[in-house]
Amino acid sequence: MQRFLDPEVLAGISSLDLLAKTVVDGFVAGLHRSPDFGFSQEFAEYRAYTPGDDLRHVDWNLFARTERCYLKRYRGETNSQLTVLLDASNSMQYTSGPPTKMDYARYIAASLFYLAIRNQRDAAGLIVFDDEVREYIRPSTRPGQLARLFAGLEQAEARARTDFAKPLEHFQNFLHRRGIAILISDFYENPETIIDTVAPLRFHGHEVVLFHVLDPQEIRPAMKGSMLLVDLETDQRIEVVPEYTKTTYRVKVDAHIEELRSRALGAGMDYQLLVTNQPLDAALREYLTLRQAGN
Amino acid sequence: MGFLAPWFLGGLVALGVPVFVHLLRRHVTTPRPVSSLMFFERGTQSSTRHRRLRYLLLFALRFALLLLIVLAFANPFVRRVSADANSRLLFIVLDNSFSMRAGTRFADAKQQALATLAAKPHSQKAQIMAFGGQLEVLTQPIIDEAQLRAALESIQPGDGHASFGELGRDLRTMSESSRSPADLHLFSDMQHSAMASNFADMVMPANIKLVLHSSAQSTAPANWTIESVDAPAELSDPKDPKRSRVEAVIVGFNTPATTKTVSLVINGKVVASRKVDIPANGRATVDFAPLDVGYGFNRCEVRIEGGDAFPSDDASLFAVRRSDPERVLFVHAAGDNRSAVYFGAALDAAAHSSFVLQSVAAEQATDLDPSRFAFVVVSDAPVLPSIFEHALAAYVAKGGSVLIALGTSAAHHERIPLWGSNARDPRDYARSSGAATVGQVDFSYPALEQAEPGRDNGGWAEVKVLYAVPVDPAQSRITARLTDSTPLLLEKQVGEGRILLFTSGFDNLTNDLPLHPIFVAFVDRTARYLAGSERLSGSRPVDAFVPLRAAATPVGISGNVEVIDPDGRRPLSLGEARTIQSFRLQRAGFYQIRFANGRDAVIGVNPDRRESDLAPMSQDLLDLWSGSSGGGQEAALAPSNERQTQPLSLWWYVMLLALLAAMTETGLASRYMSTLREEP
Numbered sequence: 001m002q003r004f005l006d007p008e009v010l011a012g013i014s015s016l017d018l019l020a021k022t023v024v025d026g027f028v029a030g031l032h033r034s035p036d037f038g039f040s041q042e043f044a045e046y047r048a049y050t051p052g053d054d055l056r057h058v059d060w061n062l063f064a065r066t067e068r069c070y071l072k073r074y075r076g077e078t079n080s081q082l083t084v085l086l087d088a089s090n091s092m093q094y095t096s097g098p099p100t101k102m103d104y105a106r107y108i109a110a111s112l113f114y115l116a117i118r119n120q121r122d123a124a125g126l127i128v129f130d131d132e133v134r135e136y137i138r139p140s141t142r143p144g145q146l147a148r149l150f151a152g153l154e155q156a157e158a159r160a161r162t163d164f165a166k167p168l169e170h171f172q173n174f175l176h177r178r179g180i181a182i183l184i185s186d187f188y189e190n191p192e193t194i195i196d197t198v199a200p201l202r203f204h205g206h207e208v209v210l211f212h213v214l215d216p217q218e219i220r221p222a223m224k225g226s227m228l229l230v231d232l233e234t235d236q237r238i239e240v241v242p243e244y245t246k247t248t249y250r251v252k253v254d255a256h257i258e259e260l261r262s263r264a265l266g267a268g269m270d271y272q273l274l275v276t277n278q279p280l281d282a283a284l285r286e287y288l289t290l291r292q293a294g295n
Numbered sequence: 296m297g298f299l300a301p302w303f304l305g306g307l308v309a310l311g312v313p314v315f316v317h318l319l320r321r322h323v324t325t326p327r328p329v330s331s332l333m334f335f336e337r338g339t340q341s342s343t344r345h346r347r348l349r350y351l352l353l354f355a356l357r358f359a360l361l362l363l364i365v366l367a368f369a370n371p372f373v374r375r376v377s378a379d380a381n382s383r384l385l386f387i388v389l390d391n392s393f394s395m396r397a398g399t400r401f402a403d404a405k406q407q408a409l410a411t412l413a414a415k416p417h418s419q420k421a422q423i424m425a426f427g428g429q430l431e432v433l434t435q436p437i438i439d440e441a442q443l444r445a446a447l448e449s450i451q452p453g454d455g456h457a458s459f460g461e462l463g464r465d466l467r468t469m470s471e472s473s474r475s476p477a478d479l480h481l482f483s484d485m486q487h488s489a490m491a492s493n494f495a496d497m498v499m500p501a502n503i504k505l506v507l508h509s510s511a512q513s514t515a516p517a518n519w520t521i522e523s524v525d526a527p528a529e530l531s532d533p534k535d536p537k538r539s540r541v542e543a544v545i546v547g548f549n550t551p552a553t554t555k556t557v558s559l560v561i562n563g564k565v566v567a568s569r570k571v572d573i574p575a576n577g578r579a580t581v582d583f584a585p586l587d588v589g590y591g592f593n594r595c596e597v598r599i600e601g602g603d604a605f606p607s608d609d610a611s612l613f614a615v616r617r618s619d620p621e622r623v624l625f626v627h628a629a630g631d632n633r634s635a636v637y638f639g640a641a642l643d644a645a646a647h648s649s650f651v652l653q654s655v656a657a658e659q660a661t662d663l664d665p666s667r668f669a670f671v672v673v674s675d676a677p678v679l680p681s682i683f684e685h686a687l688a689a690y691v692a693k694g695g696s697v698l699i700a701l702g703t704s705a706a707h708h709e710r711i712p713l714w715g716s717n718a719r720d721p722r723d724y725a726r727s728s729g730a731a732t733v734g735q736v737d738f739s740y741p742a743l744e745q746a747e748p749g750r751d752n753g754g755w756a757e758v759k760v761l762y763a764v765p766v767d768p769a770q771s772r773i774t775a776r777l778t779d780s781t782p783l784l785l786e787k788q789v790g791e792g793r794i795l796l797f798t799s800g801f802d803n804l805t806n807d808l809p810l811h812p813i814f815v816a817f818v819d820r821t822a823r824y825l826a827g828s829e830r831l832s833g834s835r836p837v838d839a840f841v842p843l844r845a846a847a848t849p850v851g852i853s854g855n856v857e858v859i860d861p862d863g864r865r866p867l868s869l870g871e872a873r874t875i876q877s878f879r880l881q882r883a884g885f886y887q888i889r890f891a892n893g894r895d896a897v898i899g900v901n902p903d904r905r906e907s908d909l910a911p912m913s914q915d916l917l918d919l920w921s922g923s924s925g926g927g928q929e930a931a932l933a934p935s936n937e938r939q940t941q942p943l944s945l946w947w948y949v950m951l952l953a954l955l956a957a958m959t960e961t962g963l964a965s966r967y968m969s970t971l972r973e974e975p
Contacts, residue, residue: 091330
């Protein structure tokens with residue numbers, strides 16, 4: 001438990017304002033300015049009192065000064081539903097140095113759960129998958145949900161291969177309420193296939209965010225000599241020389257990332273590349289800033 | 296091509312290292328897990344092969360680097376043809392001694408020398424030398440054939456006497472400074488009389504190979520020459536039957552018995568002729584008397600008429616100076632009359648002297664001018680009038696000569712006039728050990744000169760010295776000593792003149808020298824020496840040196856000297872005329888000389904008569920000489936044509952290539968092996 005709740009990480013995240021991007025289906029997106037002020041209500045407009053309005057919303061200070069009765073209206077706040085889809089395939093085990101991509105993904109998910117449940121009072125759920133759905137925790141705001149989510153993250157072990165189709169189908173079957181779906185994976189798949197698989201979520205009104213977790217060695221591999229590379233998922237072996245990784249490989253990886261980014265944005269999703277050597281808080285802050293800028 | 300250190304070739308085993316690394320070593324790859332191989336293509340296998348092919352260049356460079364390093368340690372060399380042959384120095388020595396004037400000897404020898412010079416390889420250094428009276432080096436070791444040829448052409452026959460012993464000594468001296476191998480080609484008539492008395496003197500140093508080229512015939516031609524001429528250098532009375540005569544000795548070399556006409560020529564005119572029968576290979580004496588010559592210098596010549604195979608040596612030159620008898624001032628103590636008597640009697644008895652003694656007491660010498668006398672004798676007169684002593688000192692400084700004899704008066708006066716130092720305690724041998732005798736005599740000293748002194752110490756052994764005055768010999772030459780090492784006769788150079796100090800007396804009280812025959816000879820030679828008449832005329836051999844000024848005289852104090860050679864030219868430059876101390880008489884003929892003290896002289900110079908013996912060395916001797924000098928004669932007959940090789944080390948070049956390979960390998964390796972740096 002304790003490793004997920006790193007105070008420095010939480011402090012870093014809480015220092016930023018979170019502005020809900022959209023308000024869907026009458027739910028109020030909350031604006032988090034500062035943890036010092038807790039839930040805040042943002043003034044929206046004044047409206048003349050009409051009979052039948054709740055007197056609790058009358059601005060009595062204004063009435064005292066002007067003897068006119070106005071209602072003070074606020075932007076509505078609503079509870080959202082956060083679902084994290086965590087890729088637990090074998091490829092997430094890769095690391096060039098601690099942490100592994102799997103651990104890094106756990107940190108991100110835990111941080112998001114905490115942020116959502118403690119600060120946003122949102123419902124949060126978890127789906128751990130590889131080529132099957134390994135773990136499913138329904139989104140909920142019940143007490144102890146955070147502990148259950150953390151336990152689900154703890155039990156998630158990388159194995160088997162990645163298959164986005166099955167977990168997403170499961171997700172669509174269980175989640176009828178719209179919310180935020182965050183897909184954390186290394187996305188070793190054709191970008192077109194990924195987007196095609198994930199796109200139905202967006203069609204149901206979910207806000208979909210793709211967290212692309214990669215090890216720095218996967219982006220800029222450093223090889224001093226020729227090496228025999230072993231695929232963690234297929235156990236296939238290929239001998240590679242440094243010259244190739246310096247040239248063609250980098251071009252391909254960059255093209256893959258760029259295609260995934262462009263296709264995600266094109267499908268109305270958010271995309272964020274997270275490299276495991278970047279600080280956690282920086283990664284989340286970068287994402288939240290990105291969401292804020294998107295509003 | 297070969298290797299100077301072939302055992303280092305064992306290092307070639309190291310070549311297996313790059314072969315193993317690049318070609319034989321199994322390419323081991325480390326399995327490395329990756330998330331996915333979706334970005335790696337199957338084509339990477341061919342990339343590895345491509346890389347290996349490309350690394351062949353690196354392999355070749357490493358192979359070459361190791362190979363070059365091993366070769367460099369093995370020190371390879373190539374034999375460069377003719378490097379050694381050209382490195383041998385070629386000495387061409389042409390004999391231009393007097394005997395080379397005979398027939399066509401000199402022309403033949405020069406022709407042979409020019410041919411040898413023309414045959415030498417272009418890159419071989421050569422040095423030209425002329426060998427007459429002394430070895431003259433005419434060029435430095437150079438390869439410029441035009442300069443060498445010009446130097447060879449410039450050599451003209453001289454009048455000197457060749458000595459192969461001198462040649463050997465000079466070359467041994469030269470080889471001490473340079474040990475490089477050399478071939479010495481000597482072009483000479485190989486005169487037998489030029490041989491050294493000690494054969495070892497003729498042997499060349501080990502690095503010089505001697506090649507002899509003889510320009511003389513195997514048999515010597517018949518040649519007559521004038522061996523010696525006995526004539527007075529100074530003559531005061533032509534009617535004096537003892538002195539006014541010329542005696543010449545005619546000698547024949549390889550000649551039959553014959554009759555020759557011998558003439559006496561004075562100042563270019565034949566004044567007398569004599570017929571003389573000369574035996575085969577023998578000598579004959581010709582006498583010309585009286586010798587009627589005019590006042591001043593007379594250039595005389597004794598000449599053999601008729602000619603022979605070597606006409607250049609048929610005349611002998613000498614100069615006779617006729618003058619009035621010169622006066623000698625004898626200053627003595629007032630009570631000493633014996634000294635003047637003994638000295639005057641000896642002076643009169645001397646056959647070659649032409650002196651008149653003027654005796655005067657020391658007290659009466661005040662007004663006398665010493666410059667009017669040939670020399671001055673101060674006998675047992677420790678106290679001289681100051682004016683006279685001052686005049687005497689000036690007289691000596693300008694070139695005059697003084698003979699001082701110390702007597703018993705020295706016991707009372709320590710000071711010795713003119714000498715510069717005081718007398719020590721006199722030694723009275725009569726009271727102590729009876730008498731001292733003369734122990735050491737320098738017979739090379741002109742006043743004591745004797746060619747072959749006998750066992751009686753040249754007559755000096757009989758002389759008993761009863762009283763002598765020791766003096767400090769500083770800055771003086773001791774020419775005779777007593778048996779107890781007390782100096783008896785000393786000479787000191789003062790200015791242009793000289794002072795002789797006889798530490799005993801000329802009377803018969805301090806020694807019995809005046810009673811011995813040696814006294815007359817001593818007085819005669821001393822008088823001639825002090826008067827300087829010996830230097831002013833007569834004859835000298837070629838290459839003799841004539842002292843022109845005193846060695847101790849500072850430059851600028853004495854006057855200039857002047858020398859006019861037989862051709863009427865002045866061989867001395869103005870600078871030399873101010874500083875030169877002696878002059879070498881290089882040529883035969885009459886030299887006219889003015890000394891620094893202002894006196895004139897005419898000297899007849901004759902070649903060394905040994906040059907007239909034209910008999911060559913025997914072939915056995917020649918073979919022995921060339922065979923014992925640096926290597927066999929046969930092996931050195933044509934040294935310029937032989938092609939020797941010399942190993943030339945390639946170490947530097949191989950190391951340079953190795954360095955180049957190392958630098959290229961470093962560049963290539965860093966390019967292939969470097970990892971691309973991540974962009975920040």
